[in-house]
Amino acid sequence: MIDYLGLEADLGEEERMVRDTAREFVESEVRPDVGTHWLDGTFPTDLIPQMGELGFYAPTIEEYDLPGISETAYGLLMQELEAGDSGVRSMASVQGALVMYPIHAYGSEAQKERWLPSLGRGERVGCFGLTEPEHGSDPASMETSAERDGDGYVLNGSKTWITNAPISDLALVWARDRSADGDPVRGFLVETDRDGVTTNEIDEKLSLRASITGEIALQNVRVPEGSVLPGVEGMKGPLSCLTQARYGIAWGTVGAARNCFETARAYAxxxxxxxxxxxxxxxxxxxxxxxxxxxxxxxxxxHRLADLKERGDLRPEQVSMAKRHNARMAREQSRVAREMLGGNGITADYPPMRHLTNMETVYTYEGTHDIHSLVLGHDLTGISAFE
Incomplete structure (x- = not known):
């Protein structure tokens, strides 16, 4: 595997073990069938409990039977999974960074004990409901609402482009609390079998096909007070989750690009x-x-992000730079690899075309390339282009 500057020579024993375990998993369980799943537009759901058994979900958490690995080890895990397919890495990212992380960071002890062990084992599947049909890059303008009703809330609204939604047991829905001053954004843990919840699948995608994507429709959905994440209010909640996920994407896209390079070099x-x-x-x-x-x-x-994250110095803007650069890099290099394979490059027998189409989604989700450019522009100049 390409490591031209020998960065992995400095890995510790734990990091090597995580890398090798994930690499072997991808080689034996993902690679043989992922091309067929991509053609069929299906996700290999049999991998969900397997990844749970291997500790692939939110593995940097130390409690609740989770392994508590280093940030570098986590990044290497995301890199190896995306070398298999972006859909597999997306599944692990959503489960861990967008569902388990906020429960651990902002949830009550009861919420943590109820959800983290089963999500960590892959016995339950979670999804993250932020994006709405009319509000993608501007999530703060969300229309999904929560109204207090007795000892709970009633939720109404819709979310779209939600990874895992059609197969999820739990949706972390971000909504505006219309019962509180200022309509603050709050997180609600919503079981998908509640009355009024529907999670229709979005089909006929031309990208990220080996991934299940759907919508979350909420029509007078009643949830108890205990469903609210008590430890966060405002956009800090969802945005902090996205920073965690973008960190994984910055690593994962390197894996996809690396797989394209290795395929092109071997072919050539x-x-x-x-x-x-x-x-x-x-x-x-x-x-x-x-x-x-x-x-x-x-x-x-x-690797630099991992060092900064490990010591608590990582800023969201630095993650934006890495996600922006690495997603664009993988998008461009997968195209070059496809080109080097000639006509064979457009078949599902080789991974570059699959990675190339997947990168069109990765380039867009978790903050578009242009949005991350504006985040960096604001950080560099002190002038916001969003206002």
Whole structure:
């Protein structure tokens, strides 16, 4: 595997074990069938409990039977999963960073004890309800509402482009509390089998096909007071979750790009044209050299984020830079890899085209490329383009 600057030579024993376990899992359980799932537009749901058994969900948490691994180990896990497919990494990211993380960070002890162990084992599936049909990049304008009713709340609204929604047991829904001054945003843990909840699947996607995406419709859904996350109020809640998920994406996209590079290099050294391997031509060597350089830059960003995160110095804007750069890098390098495979590159027998289409989604979700540009612009100039 490409590691041109030898970054993984400095890994600790735990980090190597996590990397190798995830790599073996992808090789044996993901890679053989993921092309078929991508063609069929299905997610390999049999992997959900397997990933739970291996401790792939929110593994940086130490309590509730969770392993408590390092931030670098977690990043390596995301990298290996996305080398298999973005849909597999997305499943783990949503379950861990967008559902289990906020329950652990902002939930009550009762909420933690009820949900974290079963989510961690993959016995239950969670989803994260933030994006709405009319509010994507501007989630603060959400219309989903919560009205106090006796000893609980009534929720109304809709969410869309929600990973895992059709197979989820629990939805973390962000809504405006219309009963409180200022209509603050609050998080609600909503069981998807409650009356008034529907989670229809979005089909005919042309990207991230080996992933289940859906909607959450809430029509007079009653939830008890104990469903509210008590430890956070306002946009800090959902945005802090997104920072966790974007950290995983910054690592994961490197894995997808790396898989494209390894596929292109192997193909170019084996494929002969005009009496010599394709890799012997200068044009192809230039492509491989540029791919290796761009992937290495992405690796450096990811490893630096891990160092900052481990010591508590990581800022959301730094995560924005890495997500922005690495998603664009993987998008571009998967295209080059597809190109190097010629006609074979457009088939599901080889991963670059699958990664290429997946990256169109990764480039857009968890904050579009343009939004992250504006986040960085604000940080660099002190002037907000959103106001």
């Amino acid at each position: 050294t084996d494929r002969e044209q005009f009496g010599r391997p394709v890799a012997g031509f200068q044009l192809q060597q230039e492509k491989l050299a540029e791919m290796a350089t761009q992937i290495t830059t992405g690796q450096l960003l990811a």
